[in-house]
Amino acid sequence: MSAPVRGRSTRTRPANRRPKSAEYRARRRIILRRRLVALLSVLTVVGLGYCVYFTPMLGVGEVDVRGSVVLTEDEVRTAAAIPPGSPLVRLDLDAIHDRVAALPRVAAVEVERQLPGTVQLLVTERVPVGSVKLPDGFHLVDATGKDYAVLPTPAPGVPELVLAAPSPADAATRAVVGVVNELPEKLRPEVVSVAATSGADVKVTLTGDRVVRWGSSENTPRKAAVLLVLLTRPGTTYDVSAPDLATVS
Structure with missing residues (x-):
């Protein structure tokens, strides 16, 4: 009966140790990629929101007056008092309505936003x-x-x-x-x-x-x-x- 050889370990290296490490690194890359995509998405939304709400990117470029007969379009625009370049989404439509409706000749007025940069005023004059x-x-x-x-x-x-x-x-x-x-x-x-x-x-x-x-x-x-x-x-x-x-x- 032969004696065991001294100095040599009888333990074997786990065969699946390397694959587990590779799988971990792959999963970590996926997680990091997803976090990066989410971060970029948030930054994009914030950036677009800032541009829409606080810059002239979607600002008022035209005030379109319809329905005026005796009143001139400039008289209606002056009453509306809409600053050029004002962010379209931040306009107070009720305030614009009230300013135009205050004109004595105006019986009714409708105020609408029209992308990308138009405000339409539909005026009905008194008869x-x-x-x-x-x-x-x-x-x-x-x-x-x-x-x-x-x-x-x-x-x-x-x-x-x-x-x-x-x-x-x-x-x-x-x-x-x-x-x-x-x-x-x-x-x-x-x-x-x-x-x-x-x-x-x-x-x-x-x-x-x-x-x-x-x-x-x-x-x-x-x-x-x-x-x-x-x-x-x-x-x-x-x-x-x-x-x-x-x-x-």
């Missing part, structure tokens, strides 16, 4: 339903009863409204405007003026010095329909304040 002659000129009144502009001469194509002081809060103004708003198109060309001192004594003057006692603005469509029938009869005074008992004299 006069009549004009009131006062010492300083002819005051235009819209369908809400608002006095919004003064002209040196009568506005063409709109009747005169005979009122002490036009105001949406005034009963006479509301009554006169209520009648004018509901008059049928067939009758409008014949209307010269509409007057009232209260909410219940509206009087309409037609061409040919014909006068219509209208009363209140209630039942205006019914009164207008009756008046069209009465106008087929000769007369100078037509009373439709009680449309079921209308008279001609």
Whole structure:
């Protein structure tokens, strides 16, 4: 029986030690790569956010005004007060809306962002339903009863409204405007003026010095329909304040 050889280890080196080390290094590279990609992504987002919010990269380059008729586009832009180059996403659209809506001739306005650098203002101007002659000129009144502009001469194509002081809060103004708003198109060309001192004594003057006692603005469509029938009869005074008992004299 032979004796074991001294000085030589009987332990064997693990065969899988080298592969484990290589696998570890490979996994570590993948993790580092992912962290680098994540870091670059964050930096990219931060950089883009900074450019969008704090630089003119997506700044206002144009203010596009649509819908203005009497107002000029420059008047609307001046009221909007949008600094050129302002970051588009940081604009206070409500504040811009309020500044443009404060123009007396503006009935409504819509404000929209349009990438890459345009702000669009869609304006709806007030339309006069009549004009009131006062010492300083002819005051235009819209369908809400608002006095919004003064002209040196009568506005063409709109009747005169005979009122002490036009105001949406005034009963006479509301009554006169209520009648004018509901008059049928067939009758409008014949209307010269509409007057009232209260909410219940509206009087309409037609061409040919014909006068219509209208009363209140209630039942205006019914009164207008009756008046069209009465106008087929000769007369100078037509009373439709009680449309079921209308008279001609």
